[in-house]
Amino acid sequence: MSEEKVISVKDLTKQFGSFTAVDHITFDVYKGEIFGFLGANGAGKTTAMRMLCGLSFPTSGRATVAGLDLFKEAEVIKRRIGYMSQKFSLYEDLAVKENIRFYGGIYGLTDRQIKTKMEYLLHQLKLEDKANTLVRSLPLGWKQKLSFSVAMLHEPQIVFLDEPTGGVDPITRREFWNLIYQAAAGGTTVFVTTHYMDEAEYCNRVSIMVDGRVDALGSPDELKRQFHAEDMGQVFLQLARKAVRSAD
Amino acid sequence: MKQFIYFIRKEFYHLWRDPRTMFILFGMPLMQILIFGFALTNEVKNTRIAILDNAKDDASRAIIHELEASRYFDVQEDVRSNADLEPAFRTGKIKMAVVFPDRFQDELLHANKAPIQLIGDATDPNVANTLTYYASAIILDYQENLKGREQIPYTINTEMRMLYNPQMKGSYNFVPGVMAMVLMLVCAMMTSISIVREKELGTMEVILVSPIIPIRVVIAKMVPYFLLSTVNIASILLLSVFVLDVPIQGNLVLLVAECLLFTVTVLALGLLISSAADSQQTAMLISLMGLFLPTVMLSGFMFPVENMPIPLQVISNIVPAKWFYYIVKNVMIKGLGFTYVWKETLILVGMTAFFMTVSIKKFKTRLE
Numbered sequence: 204m205s206e207e208k209v210i211s212v213k214d215l216t217k218q219f220g221s222f223t224a225v226d227h228i229t230f231d232v233y234k235g236e237i238f239g240f241l242g243a244n245g246a247g248k249t250t251a252m253r254m255l256c257g258l259s260f261p262t263s264g265r266a267t268v269a270g271l272d273l274f275k276e277a278e279v280i281k282r283r284i285g286y287m288s289q290k291f292s293l294y295e296d297l298a299v300k301e302n303i304r305f306y307g308g309i310y311g312l313t314d315r316q317i318k319t320k321m322e323y324l325l326h327q328l329k330l331e332d333k334a335n336t337l338v339r340s341l342p343l344g345w346k347q348k349l350s351f352s353v354a355m356l357h358e359p360q361i362v363f364l365d366e367p368t369g370g371v372d373p374i375t376r377r378e379f380w381n382l383i384y385q386a387a388a389g390g391t392t393v394f395v396t397t398h399y400m401d402e403a404e405y406c407n408r409v410s411i412m413v414d415g416r417v418d419a420l421g422s423p424d425e426l427k428r429q430f431h432a433e434d435m436g437q438v439f440l441q442l443a444r445k446a447v448r449s450a451d
Numbered sequence: 452m453k454q455f456i457y458f459i460r461k462e463f464y465h466l467w468r469d470p471r472t473m474f475i476l477f478g479m480p481l482m483q484i485l486i487f488g489f490a491l492t493n494e495v496k497n498t499r500i501a502i503l504d505n506a507k508d509d510a511s512r513a514i515i516h517e518l519e520a521s522r523y524f525d526v527q528e529d530v531r532s533n534a535d536l537e538p539a540f541r542t543g544k545i546k547m548a549v550v551f552p553d554r555f556q557d558e559l560l561h562a563n564k565a566p567i568q569l570i571g572d573a574t575d576p577n578v579a580n581t582l583t584y585y586a587s588a589i590i591l592d593y594q595e596n597l598k599g600r601e602q603i604p605y606t607i608n609t610e611m612r613m614l615y616n617p618q619m620k621g622s623y624n625f626v627p628g629v630m631a632m633v634l635m636l637v638c639a640m641m642t643s644i645s646i647v648r649e650k651e652l653g654t655m656e657v658i659l660v661s662p663i664i665p666i667r668v669v670i671a672k673m674v675p676y677f678l679l680s681t682v683n684i685a686s687i688l689l690l691s692v693f694v695l696d697v698p699i700q701g702n703l704v705l706l707v708a709e710c711l712l713f714t715v716t717v718l719a720l721g722l723l724i725s726s727a728a729d730s731q732q733t734a735m736l737i738s739l740m741g742l743f744l745p746t747v748m749l750s751g752f753m754f755p756v757e758n759m760p761i762p763l764q765v766i767s768n769i770v771p772a773k774w775f776y777y778i779v780k781n782v783m784i785k786g787l788g789f790t791y792v793w794k795e796t797l798i799l800v801g802m803t804a805f806f807m808t809v810s811i812k813k814f815k816t817r818l819e
Contacts, residue, residue: 256660278662286660290653296468297461308457309663337468354657363660 207234208267209361209392210255215264217250224250226415227264232361232394232408237387239406240396243443247415248396249289249365255394256286256363269360282310285359289366293350295339299330302338303353310357324352344375351382355391362386364395368402380405400436411439414448454663458671465645466675475641480633480683481690487625488695495523495581500547501530501539506555514567514593518549523585536570546572547582559597615700615785622695627779628752630687630710631772634717635746637683640738642676642721647734650725669814673718680714700786709782709792712799713775717742719806720771726813746772774798 210232217225225247232238242248253259255268257277266273269283293302303324307317325331328348338346347367354362364383368376380402387393387407395406403409404423411419411426419426419442423435432438466472502518504511519526527545530536539545550568552558559565569586571579616623646669649655658668684707691697699706720742728734747753749763750772756764767773774795781787789796 258656258659281660281662284660286657288653288656290656292653292657294461294465294652294654297464301461301464305457305461306657306661309454309658309661311454311662 208232209234209236209269210238210394211267212255213265215251215254215266216262217247217254217259218262223415225254225261228412228415228417230410230417230420232392234360234392235387235390236408237383237393237395237406239403239409240394240412241403241409241439242396242412243446245448246412246446248412251412252363252365252394252396256284257281282357283360285354285357285362287350287354287362287364287367289369291343291346291350293338293346293353296337298335298337299325299341299349300334302349303356306353307356312357320356324356328352344371344378347371347375348379348382351379355386359391361392361394364393366396366398368397368399376402400434400439403435403439409435411442413442413446418442418445455667455671458663458668459674462645462672462675466679472641476637476679476683479636480629480687483629483633484626484687484690484695487629488622488691495578495585497525498523498546498578498582499525499527499544500549500582500586501527501536501545503530503533503536503548503550505553506551508554508556510556510559510565510597511551514551514590515549517589517593518586521585521589523582540570540572543572546578547586549586620695620697622691622697623784624752624780626687626691626695626697627776627783628747628750630684630779631713631746631750631752631775632743633683633687634680634710634714635738635742635772637680638676638714638717639721639724639742640735642673642718643724643728643734643738644731645676646672646722646725647728647731651730665814666811669722669811673722676721677714677718681711684710684714697784699783701782702788705789706779706782709775709778709796709799712796712803713771716771716775716799716803716806719803719810722810722814723806726810745770749773750776752776771799771802774802 208231210230212231213229214227215225215229216223216227228251240248240252250259254261255266255273257273257280261273268280271280271283273280294305297305300321303321304317307320312320321334325334328345330345330349333341333345338349341349351362351364351367354364368379371379376399383393383395383405395402397403406423408420408422409426410417419429419438421429426432426438427434430438430441432441466476500518502515504515515526518524524547527539530539530548533550536545536548536550540548548568548570550570552566552568555565555567567590569583571583573579646655649658659665688699688706692699721738724734724737724741728737745767749756749759749767749770751767752772756767756773759767778792778795778799781792
């Protein structure tokens, strides 16, 4: 982990009418870091993440992503980030190969790059014999690993993962996290939201959002010390209890 | 540009792999043309009628013979008295009855005047009208023959000629209408559904995070449906010429160009719907209620616009299908050239430009 900031957010705010979904959040994320972005449902973490990906326009504040200004260079930022959405984001009626080719294509990879990536990826995920299978018929865990690999296809500087492991078994989650570690070791910054507190422990640093604000920020050990808690679950509960806003 | 091709290829995969879509795209036009061409026609053919012949003389027999010979009527013979008519009507066995009085010929020859009663089932007023009209015409014909060479001064003979459609075939009317309907379904509904599906599945988010330019996404979504529409236009025209015997009187290039213009109009409408709808069901419902119904009701294809109350006539002007229907009818059936339809074409172009602009503006770069 280096000292180079890849995401820098200052007083970023998003209002929907009179409702402030994200309320002046400030934090930095460093290169190669696994940054956990926690919060109860409705705390505003998805909105915050969508702003950073260019899916939602911030109301006020400042932010740079991958060294570029979010307000001015959102289109360039898109080339440097990867995104895996909360909903499963591959096409079920396309074969594994076709999905890889499509996403490679829209990220502007050349045919040769796509071919190389495809071989590597199929090998890494042990999906060689499933290359022509429709994604629909893969087990959920494989779909999610594939989805992550597709988000990493164009070698982004930062990859945003929105609750990537929802609904999969612990073993697959473990395997999924191995992929995340690999990506981080390769220098990719991983920005991940999660509901699982054991996953929070795997992160280098964690921020916890409550009612649209970032109420805690630090490494899991620091936070446990700060809140006199045994694990991240207790830290989270202490903060989440203060929430006024109800979950959606 | 390559991104674009990857995108279009992906759209085609979706199409090929969804049997329902394929059916709507190719089965529907075929079915509609055939159903409208053969089954749903407002022509009257072989309608069952009853004849109550109280006279049984030469004159009545001669008229009955004419009626039987006509292809409009199929004469049922089992009526013997007035009392038989009512149940026959009630059960729907017959649509019309012709009643000859006693001594029909006597009265005709000696009193120079003889009544024939035509009783129609007016639950469907149009059919009843048509039937009695046909029957009167046949009877009148007989009367003319009877007069023979006998000169009556001051007779006016009306001679009718049906322009553009001498056989009065319903398919002349339906082909342009079906074309409008099919393009509506294929382009507007299918395009909107295919965009909304990506919103629903969450893949739209991923696409919008990618560097592909949103307008290219929109165009890539339209291209496959545009191509398929050309196939549909071709098949409808071929079917109408070779199966329904509806000739193309006008310039084929002009006709096809107008069809392609309308295709773009409805594609833009589909896009507009997709920006308003959040689920595939909503998109389908809006397409059906907002586009399909007005197309059927207000384009003039089912009901003549001229006979509608003024407010509806005004509303019909914003239905693109009305203008398209007018253009196709004039070019295809009447054989008119561009000079006669340029105004309507301009209206369609204007509508297309308007829908395109609004929908592309509304198509959200950022999903709020």
